[in-house]
Amino acid sequence: MTEKKRTEPDWQDIRVFLALGRYGSLSAAARALSTNHSTISRRLHSLEATLGEKLVERRPGGYVLTAAGTHALAAADAMESAVHTLGRGRADGAPRGLVRVNAPPALSQGFLVARLARLPLQHPGIDIDLATDLRSVSLERHVTDIAIRLGRPQDGDVLARPLGRMGYGFYGVPALCERIEHGEQPVLVGFDEANAYLPEAAWLARHFPRVRTAFRANNHVAQATAAGAGVGIALLPHYIGRTATGLRPCALDLAPPPREIWLLTRRQDRKDLPMLTVVDYLAETFDEARALFDE
Structure with a gap:
């Protein structure tokens, strides 16, 4: 008997398409689903053949949804949400x-x-x-x-x-803050070059263009740790500076807006x-x- 051509989408094909639509590359979709590139590609082609539409276009930066793909992604997401909804509440009304x-x-x-x-x-x-x-x-x-x-x-x-x-403020170890408050030139802890575009990094570059940055890290938690070693003062969100062991506010007049x-x-x-x-x-x-x- 001749195998009947499938006319309804396969749920596994849809799952793969959802992952590709969300993450934009075969590698990322494969990692998310714990599978390989060839499976992702095969499932995508299967869904496109079933729907009779081209869903994605390959670009240098990854995969981009077509107009049909955007519509299909919304429908596929609604299907996934419906599946999840079946198990997102217990009989007693508790969330799950x-x-x-x-x-x-x-x-x-x-x-x-x-x-x-x-x-x-x-x-x-x-x-x-x-x-x-x-x-x-x-x-x-x-x-x-x-x-x-x-x-x-x-x-x-x-x-x-x-x-x-x-809100933001400068924080450092007490001895260093005291010296800076009495006129010593500050030494900073700041962002690494890869994150120089961040608002806090740009603000520091504008207001302290000639001040030495002795230590650089890619986030405020790491910067607070470095400041705790005494290498410099760090511009930190208050929620980090106020809870970091060994740091106190440094009384500088400048601070970026919250x-x-x-x-x-x-x-x-x-x-x-x-x-x-x-x-x-x-x-x-x-x-x-x-x-x-x-x-």
């Missing part, structure tokens, strides 16, 4: 499921990890995936479920909730119980710690 959170490295390491780790203890059905990235990741492509961003969000159809403001902290979610997830649970927990956590962040 994985929620992915993305936040900048220092905010994650210096504040969120210890606090978010308590949530699965309060809600045993919820699992947390906390990822850190200096650059914004895509909510639309479902790389994450919740994004915590610094600065007013520019994303499209998302729900944005303000969490507060992040940055707004925002929580972003997809509009379509506004009724998802595990998501709502994590969002409310994060909002309460930041509200309780407001004095740690403010000027």
Whole structure:
């Protein structure tokens, strides 16, 4: 008997397409699904053949969705959400499921990890995936479920909730701060060259163009550790400087303006119980710690 040609998409093909659409490369999609390049490519071609549409185009920077691919990704994501919804609530009404959170490295390491780790203890059905990235990741492509961003969000159809403001100050070991406050030329701890584009790094370059930077690191937690060794003073968010062992504020007149902290979610997830649970927990956590962040 001749095998009947498949006319309905295969769920495994859809999963592969979702991963490729989210991460933009065969390598990243393969890592996310713990498979290989050839499987990703084969599954993609299978889905395109089934739908009769070209879904992605290969560019030098990776794979880009076509117009048909953008439409298919939204439909595929809705299918995935529907599948997950089947298991995202218990009979007793308790939330259950994985929620992915993305936040900048220092905010994650210096504040969120210890606090978010308590949530699965309060809600045993919820699992947390906390990822850190200096650059914004895509909510639309479902790389994450919740994004915590610094600065007013520019994303499209998302729900944005303000969490507060992040103030800054200079911190160092007491002896070094005392010498600087009595007129000694400061020595800085700052960002490495790869992250010179960050607002804090650019502010330091403008206001201290001739001051030596004796130690450079890619995030504020590492900079606080270096400042604790006495190598220089670091411009730190207050939530790090105020909690770092051995550091105290240095009384310098200059400081950058505070940055707004925002929580972003997809509009379509506004009724998802595990998501709502994590969002409310994060909002309460930041509200309780407001004095740690403010000027």
